[in-house]
Amino acid sequence: MKLLNVSGSPHVHSGESVKRIMWDVNIALIPLLLTAILFFGFDALFVCLVSVASCLLFQWLIEKFLLKTKTTITDGSAIVTGLLLAFNLPSNLPLWIVVIGALVAIGIGKMSFGGLGKNPFNPALVGRVFLLISFPVQMTTWPRPLGICNIFANGAVDATTGATPLAAFKEAVKAGGSIDLPSLMDAFLGHMGGSLGEISALAIIIGGIYLLCRKVISWHIPVSFIGTAFVFGAILWLCNPNMYMDPVHVILSGGIMLGAVFMATDMVTSPMSKWGQVVFGIGCGLLTIIIRNWGSYPEGVSFAILLMNACVPLINKGFKPKRFAK
Amino acid sequence: MRTFRLGGVHPEENKISTNAKIEVFPLPKQAVVFLNQHLGAPATPVVAKGDAVKTGQLIAKAEAFVCANIHSPVTGTVNKIDTMKDIFGYNKTAIVIDVAETEEWVETVDTTPDIKREITLSQKEIIDKMKEMGIVGLGGATFPTHIKYMIPEGKKAEYLLINAAECEPYLTSDHRVILDHTEEVLIGISVLRKALGVPKAYIGIENNKPEPIARLQEMAKQFEGIEVVPLKVKYPQGAEKQLIYSITRRCVPSGKLPIDVGCVVNNIGTAFSVYEAVQKNKPLIETIMTVTGKSLGQQHNYVVRIGTPFSDLANAIGGLPEDTCKIISGGTMMGKAIVNIDGPIVKGTSSMLLISEKEAYRFEEQDCIRCGKCVKACPMGLEPYLFSSLINNGKFQEAADNHLMDCMECGCCLFSCPAHKPLTDEIRLAKTKLRQMQQKK
Incomplete structure (x- = not known):
C-alpha cells in the first residue's frame, strides 16, 4: 500500500509566494519604465537594461562562486533591485557607473548580509547612495526631459543638461533669487528633470494602486511618508514662502513619490506592525524635509529611508501589533 | 455582518458534501473503544474480558473531575482490554468489543424516531444527565460538557453561544445536522439554555450556509430565546474567542475562559447529542x-x-x-x-x-522576507515571524514573553506565509517545549 503523507496542520496554503510578490513589484514598475523611456528616450532603457542585467549577473556569480548555494535569480528580487536602482539614476549616467552601482547594491546591500530577507537596508538605495557619494558630478547632471513627441529625435538628449527643480531651487535660494518651478501638471505627469523613475507621479500612483490591490504593500507607509512631507513642507512654506518650496511641489518633485511607494515599502526593510509602519513613514518624511532644506544635498529621500531602515528593529520592538483582548 | 476584528484568512471553502444527507453507517465487526476520548483523565473500565455488553451500556466510568463516561457503542462481547494504536499512532488503553449479529439496546434508551419536545428535567438533572451520558464537546476539543455548566463561584453566565460557524474548509457535518435534525438541534439548545439558566441563546453561523440559516431562523420562531446570528465568512470564525467577540463584542483575556466574560460556548453538534442524551436517554456513542x-x-x-x-x-x-x-x-x-x-x-x-x-503539497522553505503577512493574518495579534526566529535560536522563554502561549494553532500564519516557513509547526513545538519547562519548575 502507498504510504500516506503526514504533517502538522494547516494542510493547505494560500498560494502566496516570494516569487509572486517580487513579480508583482516588477509589474507595478512597468508604468515607471514607460514614462522614463517616454521622457528620456532610449538612454533610459539602456540604463535599466544594464542595471537589471548586472544585478542578475552579480547575484548569480556571488551565489555560485562565493556562497556556493542554489541560485535564486529566478525569484525576481534581483530584477526589482536592478529596476529600482536604475530608476534612481540619471539617464545619461555612463553605463560603467551603473554596473558599479549594481555591484554595490547586490554585493554589499544584499548578498553580504545573506541574501533576500536578511538585508537591513534597501539594496537599491545602498547602490544609489554609494554612487552619489563616489560620483557626485555624474550623479547630479540630469538631461532635460524630451517632449512626448521627441522620443525618436535622438541626439538631442545629451545636448541639454540641467539641474532638477530641487537643485535649482536650492541654488536660487542660496543666491537670494527665485526660479520658476515646473507647472503642477508637468510635475504630476513627469515633464521635468530628475532620475529615471521619480519624475512622473502619475506612473508611480498607478503602480502603487496595483501594489495595494495585490496586497503587496499597505497604505500606511506611503500615506504617512508623503503626508508628513506635505504637512512639514506646508508649515515651512507658510512661515516663509520665499525660502521654502510650496508643499505640492515638495511632494511632486524629487524622489518622495518613488521613495514612499516603492522604496520605503520594501518588505524586508520596513516595520511589521501598522503603527510601526506609520512611525517609519513619518520618520522618512521628516528626515527628507530636514535634509532637503538644511542639509548639503538638495534631495534627502535616499538618506532618509536608509536612516529609517536602521531604526526598523527598534520600531519593531516598540510598536507591536495590537493583540487580541488588549 | 458581524465578525471578529484581528487577522483571519480566506481558505478555499470546498464544502462539496453539503448536499449529501446523513446516512447511517453499518456497524463494525469489532469496535475499539478508547478509555480516553476526551480532554482530561481516562475513564475506568467497569467491564472485564468476556462480559456481554449491550449498546448504550456503561463500560467505563468517569472518576476524575475532568473526565467523561464511556458507553458501549455496539452489542457484543468484550474481547480484551488492551493497548491499541489510535489513528495518530499513539498507544492508548481500549476496550475491544466483538460485535454480535443482532443489536440490543439498553432498555432505558428511547430508540423511537419520535421527537420529544417537552423538557421535563430540572436544571440540575440536565447537568447530571449530560455527565451520565458521557457528553463531550464535539467542536474539536472534546471537553466534558457538564463541567462547562457547573459555573464556578463568583462567575455568572449571561449568554449561551452555539457554535455553528463551521469555518473549516470541507467540513459539513454541522451544516447537515442543522438541515436533517433542525428541530432536535433547537430542542437541544433549549435544554442547554435551561441548564445554564440564561434567557438567551445565540447561534453563530457563517454566512456561506444560507439554507441552514433560513431553516434555523424559520424554526427558531417556535422556540423561546434563540437567535440566529449570521457571521461573515472568515476563518477562524468558529474559534471560541473569535466567536464570542463576533457575537457579543466581548474579549476573553489571555489565559481566561469564556465564563470569565459571562459566556458558555457549545458546538451545534454537541447540542444535538445533548438532545439525544437528555430527551431520549441515549449516551454519546x-x-x-x-x-x-x-x-x-x-x-x-x-x-x-x-x-x-x-x-x-x-x-x-x-x-x-x-x-x-x-x-x-x-x-x-x-x-x-x-x-x-x-x-x-x-x-x-x-x-x-x-x-x-x-x-x-508543501513548497520548499525560503528565508523570511519580513513581509508581515503572518502578523496581519494572526487572529490573536501575535508575531509568528518573531516566534520563528526566537524558536530557531532556542529562545523559548523570550517567545513566551511575547505571548506565544496565546496561540491557538489556527494555522493562519503558515497558510499565508509566502516563504512557506513552517510557522505553525515551530510554534506547536515551542508550546510543547514551554509546557515541559513549566512542569520541571
Whole structure:
C-alpha cells in the first residue's frame, strides 16, 4: 500500500509566494519604465537594461562562486533591485557607473548580509547612495526631459543638461533669487528633470494602486511618508514662502513619490506592525524635509529611508501589533 | 455582518458534501473503544474480558473531575482490554468489543424516531444527565460538557453561544445536522439554555450556509430565546474567542475562559447529542462525520458508531482514490493527518478528509522576507515571524514573553506565509517545549 503523507496542520496554503510578490513589484514598475523611456528616450532603457542585467549577473556569480548555494535569480528580487536602482539614476549616467552601482547594491546591500530577507537596508538605495557619494558630478547632471513627441529625435538628449527643480531651487535660494518651478501638471505627469523613475507621479500612483490591490504593500507607509512631507513642507512654506518650496511641489518633485511607494515599502526593510509602519513613514518624511532644506544635498529621500531602515528593529520592538483582548 | 476584528484568512471553502444527507453507517465487526476520548483523565473500565455488553451500556466510568463516561457503542462481547494504536499512532488503553449479529439496546434508551419536545428535567438533572451520558464537546476539543455548566463561584453566565460557524474548509457535518435534525438541534439548545439558566441563546453561523440559516431562523420562531446570528465568512470564525467577540463584542483575556466574560460556548453538534442524551436517554456513542475529498466521486455525511475503524469508511467508499496523499481527521486548517487507518473513530471525530498530492503539497522553505503577512493574518495579534526566529535560536522563554502561549494553532500564519516557513509547526513545538519547562519548575 502507498504510504500516506503526514504533517502538522494547516494542510493547505494560500498560494502566496516570494516569487509572486517580487513579480508583482516588477509589474507595478512597468508604468515607471514607460514614462522614463517616454521622457528620456532610449538612454533610459539602456540604463535599466544594464542595471537589471548586472544585478542578475552579480547575484548569480556571488551565489555560485562565493556562497556556493542554489541560485535564486529566478525569484525576481534581483530584477526589482536592478529596476529600482536604475530608476534612481540619471539617464545619461555612463553605463560603467551603473554596473558599479549594481555591484554595490547586490554585493554589499544584499548578498553580504545573506541574501533576500536578511538585508537591513534597501539594496537599491545602498547602490544609489554609494554612487552619489563616489560620483557626485555624474550623479547630479540630469538631461532635460524630451517632449512626448521627441522620443525618436535622438541626439538631442545629451545636448541639454540641467539641474532638477530641487537643485535649482536650492541654488536660487542660496543666491537670494527665485526660479520658476515646473507647472503642477508637468510635475504630476513627469515633464521635468530628475532620475529615471521619480519624475512622473502619475506612473508611480498607478503602480502603487496595483501594489495595494495585490496586497503587496499597505497604505500606511506611503500615506504617512508623503503626508508628513506635505504637512512639514506646508508649515515651512507658510512661515516663509520665499525660502521654502510650496508643499505640492515638495511632494511632486524629487524622489518622495518613488521613495514612499516603492522604496520605503520594501518588505524586508520596513516595520511589521501598522503603527510601526506609520512611525517609519513619518520618520522618512521628516528626515527628507530636514535634509532637503538644511542639509548639503538638495534631495534627502535616499538618506532618509536608509536612516529609517536602521531604526526598523527598534520600531519593531516598540510598536507591536495590537493583540487580541488588549 | 458581524465578525471578529484581528487577522483571519480566506481558505478555499470546498464544502462539496453539503448536499449529501446523513446516512447511517453499518456497524463494525469489532469496535475499539478508547478509555480516553476526551480532554482530561481516562475513564475506568467497569467491564472485564468476556462480559456481554449491550449498546448504550456503561463500560467505563468517569472518576476524575475532568473526565467523561464511556458507553458501549455496539452489542457484543468484550474481547480484551488492551493497548491499541489510535489513528495518530499513539498507544492508548481500549476496550475491544466483538460485535454480535443482532443489536440490543439498553432498555432505558428511547430508540423511537419520535421527537420529544417537552423538557421535563430540572436544571440540575440536565447537568447530571449530560455527565451520565458521557457528553463531550464535539467542536474539536472534546471537553466534558457538564463541567462547562457547573459555573464556578463568583462567575455568572449571561449568554449561551452555539457554535455553528463551521469555518473549516470541507467540513459539513454541522451544516447537515442543522438541515436533517433542525428541530432536535433547537430542542437541544433549549435544554442547554435551561441548564445554564440564561434567557438567551445565540447561534453563530457563517454566512456561506444560507439554507441552514433560513431553516434555523424559520424554526427558531417556535422556540423561546434563540437567535440566529449570521457571521461573515472568515476563518477562524468558529474559534471560541473569535466567536464570542463576533457575537457579543466581548474579549476573553489571555489565559481566561469564556465564563470569565459571562459566556458558555457549545458546538451545534454537541447540542444535538445533548438532545439525544437528555430527551431520549441515549449516551454519546456515535458521531456525525463528513467523508469527503475532491477526487471522491460520491461525497458522504455519515452517522458512525464510535470504535469503527477508519478503514471501514475507506472500504465503504470503494477504497481510497488513487491520488490520495493525506487523510485528515478534521478540516484542512486545524485537522490532523492520520497515520494509522486501522485506528478507530472517537468522540469528536468530525471527518475523514482525503487530500490529493497537489493540494497537500508543501513548497520548499525560503528565508523570511519580513513581509508581515503572518502578523496581519494572526487572529490573536501575535508575531509568528518573531516566534520563528526566537524558536530557531532556542529562545523559548523570550517567545513566551511575547505571548506565544496565546496561540491557538489556527494555522493562519503558515497558510499565508509566502516563504512557506513552517510557522505553525515551530510554534506547536515551542508550546510543547514551554509546557515541559513549566512542569520541571
